[in-house]
Amino acid sequence: MAKDILTISVNTTVPEAAAPFNLGSNAGSGVGLTAGYTNMQGATLQTYIVDRDGNIEYPIVGKIKLMGLTRVEAQEFIKNKIHPAYITEVPVINVRFKNYKVSVLGEVNRPGQYVVENEQCTILDALAMAGDMSIYGKRENVMLIREDNNGRKSITRINLQNPRLMLEPDVYYLQQNDVLYVEPNKTKAKDATIGSSERYALSIISTIISVTTLLVTIFR
Numbered sequence: 001m002a003k004d005i006l007t008i009s010v011n012t013t014v015p016e017a018a019a020p021f022n023l024g025s026n027a028g029s030g031v032g033l034t035a036g037y038t039n040m041q042g043a044t045l046q047t048y049i050v051d052r053d054g055n056i057e058y059p060i061v062g063k064i065k066l067m068g069l070t071r072v073e074a075q076e077f078i079k080n081k082i083h084p085a086y087i088t089e090v091p092v093i094n095v096r097f098k099n100y101k102v103s104v105l106g107e108v109n110r111p112g113q114y115v116v117e118n119e120q121c122t123i124l125d126a127l128a129m130a131g132d133m134s135i136y137g138k139r140e141n142v143m144l145i146r147e148d149n150n151g152r153k154s155i156t157r158i159n160l161q162n163p164r165l166m167l168e169p170d171v172y173y174l175q176q177n178d179v180l181y182v183e184p185n186k187t188k189a190k191d192a193t194i195g196s197s198e199r200y201a202l203s204i205i206s207t208i209i210s211v212t213t214l215l216v217t218i219f220r
Contacts, residue, residue, distance in 0.1 A: 001054075001176050003176070004099065005098040006098065008058070008094070008095050008096075009022055009045055010078075010082065010087075011091060011094065020086075021059050050067060054067020055067075071095050100115065101113050101177060102126050102177070102179070103179040104129065105179065105180070107133055107136045107137035107184050107185075108133055108137065109133075110130045110131040111130060114130070116174075121173070123160070123171070126178075126180055127182075133182055138185050141159065142159075142183070143180070143181040143183065144174075145179040147177060158171060
């Protein structure tokens with residue numbers, strides 16, 4: 001999607017052949033070989049930001065469009081762009097997200113923003129990272145807030161008790177910067193409407209009633 005930040009590594013048995021496509025990395029240094037390929041693990045790779053039109057500026061090749069592709073599809077697409085036009089050997093391409101984040105807010109045990117290392121994150125995965133819902137969360141009315149490539153936000157209501165949820169991939173699988181908000185149930189919402197001043201007043205009244213009852217009992 002637009003605004004995604006990616007790292008892209010190109011691995012071959014000849015480090016010098018892959019080096020032009022691994023800007024900012026230690027490619028070509030011969031650091032570590034795995035199964036005959038240059039090991040890019042630990043290298044500091046240049047990042048690529050997907051623009052509003054879904055393109056990145058890739059070394060040698062120029063502008064290429066990645067919007068709408070999965071990570072695996074993007075790897076295959078880049079491989080076909082550079083082989084055999086620029087590299088005679090079939091390279092191994094590794095595309096990684098650097099900023100795939102989702103936020104989980106509301107009635108969960110650990111609300112916050114979470115970085116997703118895998119290429120997929122479901123609603124249940126996100127709730128698990130946030131420590132699951134609290135006992136006050138509405139499981140039948142979870143709010144999914146999503147922003148499209150043009151900055152427009154949409155809100156989808158989700159019923160986690162619906163077994164057909166997993167058959168709706170556009171909702172079940174989260175996207176970059178999605179926000180899940182778990183609303184409080186009636187019990188928690190009612191409790192939240194009582195402010196600190198009201199709580200203090202109720203406490204004073206309760207104390208007065210208790211003292212009065214005690215005095216009446218003593219002097220009866």
